[in-house]
Amino acid sequence: MSTFGERVRAAIAAHGRLCVGIDPHETLLHDWGLPVDASGVREFGLRTVDAAASRVGIVKPQVSFFERFGSAGFAALEGVMAAARAAGLIVIADAKRGDIGTTMDAYADAWLTPGAPLEADALTANPYLGVGTLTHAFDLAEAHGKGVLVLAATSNPDAFTAQRALLSDGATVSAGIIAEVSARNAQRTPPGEWAALGFVVGATVDWHEAGLSVPVPSAPILAPGFGHQGAAPADLVRYGTAAATVVASESRSILSAGPDHLAARIAERASLYRG
Amino acid sequence: MSTFGERVRAAIAAHGRLCVGIDPHETLLHDWGLPVDASGVREFGLRTVDAAASRVGIVKPQVSFFERFGSAGFAALEGVMAAARAAGLIVIADAKRGDIGTTMDAYADAWLTPGAPLEADALTANPYLGVGTLTHAFDLAEAHGKGVLVLAATSNPDAFTAQRALLSDGATVSAGIIAEVSARNAQRTPPGEWAALGFVVGATVDWHEAGLSVPVPSAPILAPGFGHQGAAPADLVRYGTAAATVVASESRSILSAGPDHLAARIAERASLYRG
Secondary structure (H helix, E strand, C coil): CCCHHHHHHHHHHHHCCEEEEECCCHHHHHHCCCCCCHHHHHHHHHHHHHHHECCECEEEEECHHHHCCHHHHHHHHHHHHHHHHHCCCEEEEEEEECCCHHHHHHHHHHHHCCCCCCCCCEEEECCCCCHHHHHHHHHHHHHHCCEEEEEEECCCHHHHHHHCCECCCCCEHHHHHHHHHHHHHHHHCCCCCCCCEEEEECCCCCCCCCCCCCCCCCCCEEEEEEHHHCECHHHHHHHHHHHHHEEEEECHHHHCCCHHHHHHHHHHHHHCCCC | CCCHHHHHHHHHHHHCCEEEEECCCHHHHHHCCCCCCHHHHHHHHHHHHHHHECCECEEEEECHHHHCCHHHHHHHHHHHHHHHHHCCCEEEEEEEECCCHHHHHHHHHHHHCCCCCCCCCEEEECCCCCHHHHHHHHHHHHHHCCEEEEEEECCCHHHHHHHCCECCCCCEHHHHHHHHHHHHHHHHCCCCCCCCEEEEECCCCCCCCCCCCCCCCCCCEEEEEEHHHCECHHHHHHHHHHHHHEEEEECHHHHCCCHHHHHHHHHHHHHCCCC
């Protein structure tokens, strides 16, 4: 079975680096003429999947915008993710889950078990409680060709308290987390392949200031913050030698096109992230 | 309207410090003779609420064990939380959510909005992306007599990477987070009252080693790790001057009694945390 990284590599080769964020924010639901409820987020998600299919390789539903509507919102999310996977899209569930022991294991089971109602191709995970707490998620991902994308560095200054604090060896927390996950990738990834485990590193993060001199060969990197949030395709150079494995996520810049112009907007934006 | 802290204070005065964790782990579902599906976790949760009502003041459903079953699991959780609140129990949704901007805002809306399907009395939150990202959650909590419990320090050594890294002033990340939240509490809490915002600090955390010399007057503290996980009521002294506001959470030690002996076990354990 291909690693998640190899699946991402194939998707980039076929469609380019753009990942379409499925973020049914209340303002966008209004703009699209959809109700602000579970039926609205379902319709929003399904239309976005339709427009994304065959134009990009990867979509990223933002779980909170579905969770807001409780169980009905999760039922909508299940429908949207199933439609996306049926259309051949790689689905990154942006849930940023993190916990300890069997509690974290249950989150991993929820999102990374084949056949589970919320099955995704990859899950974003929060390492504040320790990279070791994610072991079961890593195991599931590696066993089933799925991925875990560990939050490493975000660009909001609020986050610097935790992410740029220093470990006893002088590395930043972000760098320490990348090193821990990379050590596992190094043991488990066939030579020349892209790995199952990767990172979330915001598009406008200054890698030098964040202490990220760590090389991360072949680890898939989810880069939120492109488009409306301020980064442009030229900013991919910020990722240095890691740029090869970056998936660039845009949401508002695409979704603001509205349902009737969505496919054209996706095609236009996707073309900027090819080659 | 009373702050969440004042509601906790009243619950402790009436029933003592014990909080019953509602953790429908697969092993426990088997032991209780319940199916490992959404109907099983619903039944498990409702029976635990019945046994807890009038014997303790606070329950803490562990969201991951419901999330595992997707939208059907969340429907079960909605039923369990509604039953608990109707029985007069304070419900702490242990979801450990954390994200940025409007994404975090949507999580706050999901759990802290009056009338929302997943309405709880308090939400546990992950500060890895910055305490500032939790502002809307804090606003909602303060406006509606609800609480936010920010993950400050856990006892698993895995977590030390992020939590015990050092800030530029020499404080640990855990201490820095407590200081940021406490500054807000100091501004917003009426004199003499317990605050809306509090912390999660594991029962077996060594406060000195974790750098937690910070006083946290009047902030409610959720302390997981009592009972089966190793801490005993005598360990409340670890919290020093903060011990007055601690809610001690036990789950496995209680739930392992099975459905027929649950009420008696809760009564027995609760008595250890009074006075």
